[in-house]
Amino acid sequence: MSPGSAGASASRAGGASLEVEARDAAATRAIGEAFGRTAPEGAVVLLAGPLGAGKTTFAQGVGRGCGVTGPITSPTYNLILHYPGERHFTHVDLYRLDTPAELETLDLDEILSGDGVTCVEWPEKLGERVWVPPPSAEVVIEPKPDGARTLRVRLIGEGWEAARRRLAAAER
Ligand SMILES: Nc1ncnc2c1ncn2[C@@H]1O[C@H](COP(=O)(O)OP(=O)(O)OP(=O)(O)O)[C@@H](O)[C@H]1O
Numbered sequence: 695m696s697p698g699s700a701g702a703s704a705s706r707a708g709g710a711s712l713e714v715e716a717r718d719a720a721a722t723r724a725i726g727e728a729f730g731r732t733a734p735e736g737a738v739v740l741l742a743g744p745l746g747a748g749k750t751t752f753a754q755g756v757g758r759g760c761g762v763t764g765p766i767t768s769p770t771y772n773l774i775l776h777y778p779g780e781r782h783f784t785h786v787d788l789y790r791l792d793t794p795a796e797l798e799t800l801d802l803d804e805i806l807s808g809d810g811v812t813c814v815e816w817p818e819k820l821g822e823r824v825w826v827p828p829p830s831a832e833v834v835i836e837p838k839p840d841g842a843r844t845l846r847v848r849l850i851g852e853g854w855e856a857a858r859r860r861l862a863a864a865e866r
């Protein structure tokens with residue numbers, strides 16, 4: 695493991711997709727934090743993966759990277775939480791969304807084109823009709839039997855150079 699890799703190791707999956715391994719929750723949080731610091735302005739980070747994969751853990755790191763100092767809780771019951779920081783951090787969790795019609799009750803266009811960085815858990819619930827404007831990232835978190843997580847990351851749009859460098863550093 696290289697210094698500064700926060701317990702992560704990775705191998706390039708080819709194309710614009712990177713694969714990083716996070717051996718524990720702290721490593722997942724550290725990768726999220728690097729995202730919060732380096733993501734381009736207005737980025738939307740879609741966090742996919744099964745129940746308990748570590749989506750909220752990653753999002754908490756993103757919030758820290760945005761300079762949020764208070765506790766970052768799971769917005770499962772609120773659906774959307776806003777945090778002031780050095781950068782505005784928005785945390786969306788669509789788990790409790792039952793029907794696509796309910797999406798209409800949220801001001802999604804405004805949320806997805808908001809400032810700072812926005813994380814969305816359970817992005818599958820956005821359905822086909824919702825367009826996520828770039829810059830955006832797709833992070834698929836896959837639990838491994840030993841408790842580590844494989845993070846598959848796709849970076850879409852401009853301005854991801856610093857984040858890409860951080861992920862590449864975790865490969866070494
Ligand atoms: N490598 C790891 N990365 C992330 N979380 C880990 C890891 N190893 C163990 N964990 C633990 O797994 C749990 C992940 O919970 P978390 O709430 O982040 O998942 P989630 O994907 O948001 O779940 P939900 O689907 O309920 O929203 C935490 O208790 C965390 O400490």
Ligand SMILES: [Mg+2]
Nearest residue numbers: 749750768815
């Ligand atoms: Mg969660």
